Amino acid sequence: MRDYDDFERRLRELSLPNLEQDALGEVDGCAIYRLMVGGGPRAKRQVLITAGLHGDEPAGPESVLRFLYEYDATRYSNFGFLILPCINPFGYVHDTRENGTGIDLNRVFEVDNPPEEARLVKAAVAGERFDFAIDFHEDWEAAGFYFYEGRKSENWIGPEVTKNVESVCPIDREHDENDLLIADGVFKVDPGWGLQGFTPYLLAFHSDHVMICETPTSLPMRQRTAAHLKALETVLRHYDQANE
Numbered sequence: 730m731r732d733y734d735d736f737e738r739r740l741r742e743l744s745l746p747n748l749e750q751d752a753l754g755e756v757d758g759c760a761i762y763r764l765m766v767g768g769g770p771r772a773k774r775q776v777l778i779t780a781g782l783h784g785d786e787p788a789g790p791e792s793v794l795r796f797l798y799e800y801d802a803t804r805y806s807n808f809g810f811l812i813l814p815c816i817n818p819f820g821y822v823h824d825t826r827e828n829g830t831g832i833d834l835n836r837v838f839e840v841d842n843p844p845e846e847a848r849l850v851k852a853a854v855a856g857e858r859f860d861f862a863i864d865f866h867e868d869w870e871a872a873g874f875y876f877y878e879g880r881k882s883e884n885w886i887g888p889e890v891t892k893n894v895e896s897v898c899p900i901d902r903e904h905d906e907n908d909l910l911i912a913d914g915v916f917k918v919d920p921g922w923g924l925q926g927f928t929p930y931l932l933a934f935h936s937d938h939v940m941i942c943e944t945p946t947s948l949p950m951r952q953r954t955a956a957h958l959k960a961l962e963t964v965l966r967h968y969d970q971a972n973e
């Protein structure tokens with residue numbers, strides 16, 4: 730069992746200039762939060778960061794908090810961030826992949842009558858376009874970090890991401906014949922997944938560039954959050970330099 734009150738307290742105690750927070754709604758008595766930071770007149774890039782869709786993957790929400798603890802407003806002046814730090818509070822508290830009714834929220838985005846968590850997330854991004862979206866996950870069975878990328882231009886940055894992440898976390902190079910391999914530890918978001926998954930849903934309706942980071946749950950938390958943030962940092966640097 731994890732303590733959601735403690736997670737909420739840490740969100741409340743964040744003291745960043747221009748940080749806005751609100752609750753999208755409540756599920757099972759727990760609020761699902763939305764944070765907005767940056768996004769002033771100089772922000773050229775809109776970024777969506779999401780975590781905690783699967784409740785038993787706690788490095789995602791921890792990475793979001795660490796990103797905000799270490800937030801550098803000067804460094805990120807080109808970016809406006811919309812952040813959903815913990816999409817599945819029931820799963821976070823009870824350490825379950827699924828929500829309180831046993832549903833895998835990563836399979837229900839483009840369905841009739843989605844569960845409340847997915848409905849709230851869809852409402853939060855309705856009408857928005859993001860330069861990129863990044864979703865933090867974990868894998869109980871992985872030996873290292875790996876990365877999924879979906880990009881309409883197919884200008885993949887995953888190889889650069891894994892190269893940088895490898896300085897803080899091993900890369901899991903395992904793959905099988907069903908994977909759409911880009912490079913070691915880098916896979917395409919598979920169109921065969923359909924639009925029920927959150928990331929394919931975002932690629933279809935809200936962004937031309939979507940990514941999923943997976944860290945190995947067996948490693949220490951500090952190392953997993955370092956891996957997620959190294960990946961995010963690489964993508965931010967790419968967009969800072971790119972003229973696309």
Ligand SMILES: [Zn+2]
Binds near residue numbers: 783786866867
């Ligand atoms: Zn997951």
